[in-house]
Amino acid sequence: MSRVGDTLFFENPVHVQTWAAAVGTKEGQGPLGKCFDHVTRDNRFGKKTWEQAECRMVELACEAALSKADLTLSRIDCALGGDLLNQCISTGFAARGLGLPYLGLYGACSTMAESLILGATMVSGGFAGRTLCMASSHFCSAERQYRYPLEYGGQRPPTAQWTATACGAAVLSSDQGPVRITAATPGRVYDPGITDSTNMGAAMAQSAYETLRTFFRDSGTLPQEYDLIVTGDLAAIGRSIVVELFRQDGVELGDRYQDCGMLLYDEDQDAHAGASGCGCSAAVLCGRLLPDLAEGKLKKVLFCGTGAMMSPTSSNQGESIPGICHLVRLEGCV
Amino acid sequence: MSRVGDTLFFENPVHVQTWAAAVGTKEGQGPLGKCFDHVTRDNRFGKKTWEQAECRMVELACEAALSKADLTLSRIDCALGGDLLNQCISTGFAARGLGLPYLGLYGACSTMAESLILGATMVSGGFAGRTLCMASSHFCSAERQYRYPLEYGGQRPPTAQWTATACGAAVLSSDQGPVRITAATPGRVYDPGITDSTNMGAAMAQSAYETLRTFFRDSGTLPQEYDLIVTGDLAAIGRSIVVELFRQDGVELGDRYQDCGMLLYDEDQDAHAGASGCGCSAAVLCGRLLPDLAEGKLKKVLFCGTGAMMSPTSSNQGESIPGICHLVRLEGCV
Numbered sequence: 001m002s003r004v005g006d007t008l009f010f011e012n013p014v015h016v017q018t019w020a021a022a023v024g025t026k027e028g029q030g031p032l033g034k035c036f037d038h039v040t041r042d043n044r045f046g047k048k049t050w051e052q053a054e055c056r057m058v059e060l061a062c063e064a065a066l067s068k069a070d071l072t073l074s075r076i077d078c079a080l081g082g083d084l085l086n087q088c089i090s091t092g093f094a095a096r097g098l099g100l101p102y103l104g105l106y107g108a109c110s111t112m113a114e115s116l117i118l119g120a121t122m123v124s125g126g127f128a129g130r131t132l133c134m135a136s137s138h139f140c141s142a143e144r145q146y147r148y149p150l151e152y153g154g155q156r157p158p159t160a161q162w163t164a165t166a167c168g169a170a171v172l173s174s175d176q177g178p179v180r181i182t183a184a185t186p187g188r189v190y191d192p193g194i195t196d197s198t199n200m201g202a203a204m205a206q207s208a209y210e211t212l213r214t215f216f217r218d219s220g221t222l223p224q225e226y227d228l229i230v231t232g233d234l235a236a237i238g239r240s241i242v243v244e245l246f247r248q249d250g251v252e253l254g255d256r257y258q259d260c261g262m263l264l265y266d267e268d269q270d271a272h273a274g275a276s277g278c279g280c281s282a283a284v285l286c287g288r289l290l291p292d293l294a295e296g297k298l299k300k301v302l303f304c305g306t307g308a309m310m311s312p313t314s315s316n317q318g319e320s321i322p323g324i325c326h327l328v329r330l331e332g333c334v
Numbered sequence: 335m336s337r338v339g340d341t342l343f344f345e346n347p348v349h350v351q352t353w354a355a356a357v358g359t360k361e362g363q364g365p366l367g368k369c370f371d372h373v374t375r376d377n378r379f380g381k382k383t384w385e386q387a388e389c390r391m392v393e394l395a396c397e398a399a400l401s402k403a404d405l406t407l408s409r410i411d412c413a414l415g416g417d418l419l420n421q422c423i424s425t426g427f428a429a430r431g432l433g434l435p436y437l438g439l440y441g442a443c444s445t446m447a448e449s450l451i452l453g454a455t456m457v458s459g460g461f462a463g464r465t466l467c468m469a470s471s472h473f474c475s476a477e478r479q480y481r482y483p484l485e486y487g488g489q490r491p492p493t494a495q496w497t498a499t500a501c502g503a504a505v506l507s508s509d510q511g512p513v514r515i516t517a518a519t520p521g522r523v524y525d526p527g528i529t530d531s532t533n534m535g536a537a538m539a540q541s542a543y544e545t546l547r548t549f550f551r552d553s554g555t556l557p558q559e560y561d562l563i564v565t566g567d568l569a570a571i572g573r574s575i576v577v578e579l580f581r582q583d584g585v586e587l588g589d590r591y592q593d594c595g596m597l598l599y600d601e602d603q604d605a606h607a608g609a610s611g612c613g614c615s616a617a618v619l620c621g622r623l624l625p626d627l628a629e630g631k632l633k634k635v636l637f638c639g640t641g642a643m644m645s646p647t648s649s650n651q652g653e654s655i656p657g658i659c660h661l662v663r664l665e666g667c668v
Contacts, residue, residue, distance in 0.1 A: 001460040003411065006435050008461045049651050077337065078520055086420040087645035088440045092523065096643075096656040101340050101520040103448055103660075104643070106422045106440040114437055118452055125459025126335040127342045145647075186412055186435040189426065309430075309438070311421035313479075317383050322430040326437075 001124060007185045007218035014120040015177030016170050016330070017130070018071065019290045020064035021283040022057045024139065024165025030265045035287035036166075037064040043140060043165060054083065054090035054138035054167075059097055061167040061286070062132060071130075071171065073100060078122060080115040081134035082106050083278055084142055084163070091136065100132065109204075109233055110187070111135040112168055112282035113305025113326035117184040119172045120328075129174055136167035137277030146197075146312055159199040161235045161276035164264055168282025170290065176333070178294035183219060183329040187211040189309060191322040197308075197315045201238025201261070201273060204306040204323035208234060209245040211304060211325040219329075223253055229302045230289065231325070232260030232281025235274025238306070260284040281305050289330070296334035303328045335458060341519045341552035348454040349511030350504050350664070351464070352405065354398035355620040356391045357613075358473065358499025364599045369621035370500075371398040377474060377499060388417065388424035388472035388501075393431055395501040395620070396466060405464075405505065407432060412456060414449040415468035416440050417612055418476055418497070425470065434466065443538075443567055444521070445469040446502055446616035447639025447660035451518040453506045454662075463508055470501035471611030480531075480646055493533040495569045495610035498598055502616025504624065510667070512628035517553060517663040521545040523643060525656040531642075531649045535572025535595070535607060538640040541657035542568060543579040545638060549661050557587055563636045564623065565659070566594030566615025569608030572640070594618040615639050623664070630668035637662045 002009045020037040028039030038060050045056040058081075066073065079098055082105040083090045095102035107114035112135035119131035140150055142163040148154040172181065190210055194203040208231045216222065223229060223246075234242065239259040246253050260281040261274035285303060292298040305328075310321040336343045354371040362373030372394050379390040392415075400407065413432055416439040417424045429436035441448035446469035453465035474484060476497040482488040506515065524544055528537040542565045550556065557563060557580075568576065573593040580587050594615040595608035619637060626632040639662075644655040 003461055003463075006411075051647060051651065077340075082440060084421075085645065086647060087418075087442065087643065089643070089645045089648045092643035092656060092658075093648070093653070095658075096523040096525050099522055101522055102658065103452065103520055104440040104442075104658075106416060106426075106438040108421065108438075118437065118455075121452075121456055121459055121461050125455055125461070127337055127455050127459070129337075186437055188433055188435050189430040191430050309421065309423070309426035311419065311423045313385060313420060314423045314427070317385065319427070322426060324429075324436065324438075 005218035006214050007183055009183050010120055010124045010181055012124040014123045014181040015173050016179040016290055017173040017177040018065050018069035019170040019286040020061050020068060021168045021286040022061040023283055027164055027166050027264060030269060032264060032287050050138055050141035051089060054136055054141050055093045057167045058090055058094035058134060058136045061169040062098060065169040065171055073098060076100055076130050076132045077128035079132040080105055080119050082111040083136045085145060108307030108309055109276055109278050110305035110307030110324050110326045111278045112285060113303060113328050116328045117186055117326055120181045123172050123174050131172045132169060133172060134169040135278035135282040137163050137279035139163045139165045142277060156272055157198050158272055159237055160272045161261060161274055162271035163277035164275045164280035166279030166283035168286035170286055178333055179290055180331045180333055181328055182331050185211055185215045185327040187325040189322045189324050191320050193320045195320050197310060200308040200321060201234040202241060203308050203321035205234055205238040205241035207323035207325040208242050208304055208306050211327050215327050223251060226300045226302050227298045229257045230260055231304045231306050232284060233276045234259050234306055235261035237273050293330055293332035296332055299332050301330045303330055339552035340548050341517055343517050344454055344458045344515055346458040348457045348515045349507050350513040350624055351507040351511040352399050352403035353504040353620040353624045354395050354402060355502045355617040356395040357617055361498055361500050361598060364603060366598060366621050384472055384475035385419060385423055388470055388475050389427045391501045392424055392428035392468060392470045395503040396432060399503040399505055407434060410434055410464050410466045411462035413466040414439055414453050416445045417470045419479060442641030442643055443610055443612050444639035444641030444658050444660045445612045446619060447637060447662050450515060450662045451520055451660055454515045457506050457508050465506045466503060467506060468503040469612035469616040471497050471613035473497045473499045476611060490606055491532050492606055493571055494606045495595060495608055496605035497611035498609045498614040500613030500617035502620035504620055512667055513624055514665045514667055515662055516665050519545055519549045519661040521659040523656045523658050525654050527654045529654050531644060534642040535568040536575060537642050537655035538657035539568055539572040539575035541659040542576050542638055542640050545659040545661050557585060560634045560636050561632045563591045564594055565638045565640050566618060567610045568593050568640055569595035571607050627664055627666035630666055633666050635664045637664055
């Protein structure tokens with residue numbers, strides 16, 4: 001409950017009590033495939049449309065997160081989340097099924113980090129005992145909406161990222177849990193002037209750099225104090241820009257800096273620059289980072305959700321792509 | 335900083351320090367025309383596209399709100415807001431210009447109430463000294479996106495609402511101010527099964543009823559304790575459903591219950607069932623309700639933002655329209 005610069009410090013403890021990830025078939029075949037709670041064999045998740053499939057995936061991730069901690073929905077005070085679809089319908093329709101008080105968010109691919117920040121604020125401030133934080137994306141619903149219907153078979157440039165079919169859901173609580181959220185930095189919007197919507201990593205990289213720099217200044221900590229600094233999802237091109245921007249400041253991030261967009265797929269999975277989509281960082285968080293923090297394999301992690309705040313309309317109108325990055329500091333309680 | 339049922343009570347004071355509304359030409363010709371800080375004579379706000387116009391309107395509302403209280407942007411810790419456009423581009427691009435930490439929201443036409451809830455949570459919890467809360471909509475950008483381009487000249491059924499060209503912006507602060515936020519109820523999603531997207535008032539009415547009923551139960555207060563209960567924006571059809579639902583419970587809401595969608599236009603302005611859009615309730619709040627509270631004309635108001643969480647895609651797929659309603663209790667400090 002204090003603030004330095006742009007950074008919030010959660011002195012009233014906020015714990016991540018339980019979490020889960022539900023993903024598509026391709027994500028299940030990638031290097032983190034075994035980490036996810038639900039890997040579908042049917043990317044339609046038994047539904048008639050891609051949008052309904054994404055909604056079902058959100059429900060599955062939430063159900064899995066709750067059931068792992070023997071929680072019922074009645075124990076959750078508020079849900080916060082969003083997705084990439086117009087009017088955030090996959091999360092909105094999932095909220096209809098959940099029946100919880102619901103606060104819808106739009107932070108593009110930074111949504112998981114944004115939901116953790118606002119969910120933690122509610123818990124730490126005493127406004128909720130437990131919040132359910134979530135974010136999702138689906139390759140097929142995103143392709144149709146942002147680019148071309150799958151049937152068109154459009155070519156993808158090497159800079160393009162692959163929207164992950166994935167959802168992560170995490171329950172924050174004032175009760176003791178295996179991982180703590182100790183600080184967070186809501187990001188500002190930066191726009192380096194990139195107009196190519198197949199090169200979003202480059203558009204978001206400056207935001208990641210600025211939010212990280214702000215956090216280090218506000219917290220008085222250094223990159224080497226963290227086991228892992230992870231952006232999501234700049235992919236290969238955006239990550240290399242962040243590395244270079246810090247290098248110009250005389251800071252070598254080294255291997256402790258990774259990107260969720262480069263963790264989800266193997267190189268031979270033909271995902272070009274890497275993964276993207278709200279669900280990418282959400283699923284890497286809930287499938288890999290939170291378990292590693294809970295088991296003591298990681299002690300201190302900076303989870304930095306990155307988002308490109310454009311739409312097909314703004315791109316068609318010649319606008320450049322504004323980027324944003326929200327940071328959350330996670331610490332294992334082992 | 336306490337919670338009863340779904341309702342948050344802000345015991346650490348949250349004041350509305352300053353506010354402003356910027357609106358389009360038609361809204362300026364309506365009954366509240368003189369209440370607004372900026373009435374444009376050019377619905378393009380000097381820009382080339384409707385989307386850029388909406389973004390400029392957001393900037394104008396924020397600038398007006400800050401300048402009325404001699405505040406600079408550096409005194410604001412965080413901005414929260416959203417709009418109706420795909421990927422919320424008008425607020426996202428406005429946030430680029432503001433340069434503030436930004437948390438994007440999507441609550442359809444409930445967004446202003448949602449931003450007040452989360453902005454108040456940050457202030458009351460000690461995470462921000464001041465938050466800037468905002469929501470906007472523009473008739474022309476919304477028509478093209480949700481229905482038909484203006485040039486098509488599509489017919490509108492009598493149940494249809496008119497998306498307001500309007501933006502409201504309010505600064506919440508822990509410092510003393512003329513109006514206080516004392517409680518809030520984040521809403522749950524309800525879906526009465528309406529599939530006609532030109533009848534959104536009916537789709538949202540149940541949500542308004544449920545959130546109000548929850549609030550009265552949680553707060554132990556009665557409708558007659560409030561000078562004004564205002565939903566936004568159910569318009570004529572939705573309002574009559576809320577009146578009837580309360581009547582079935584033996585509660586007569588009477589004239590103290592109004593709807594923002596019925597306050598913005600005169601009957602001869604050809605807006606059919608009334609106004610809608612995020613900007614409608616935001617502009618009525620910032621143009622009329624907050625000034626009346628500050629001047630003592632109103633003492634206690636329940637501001638209930640209502641949203642229809644559908645998209646053209648979900649409607650085309652035959653989905654019904656889920657509704658949501660977020661409630662904020664405002665009290666004058668005179």
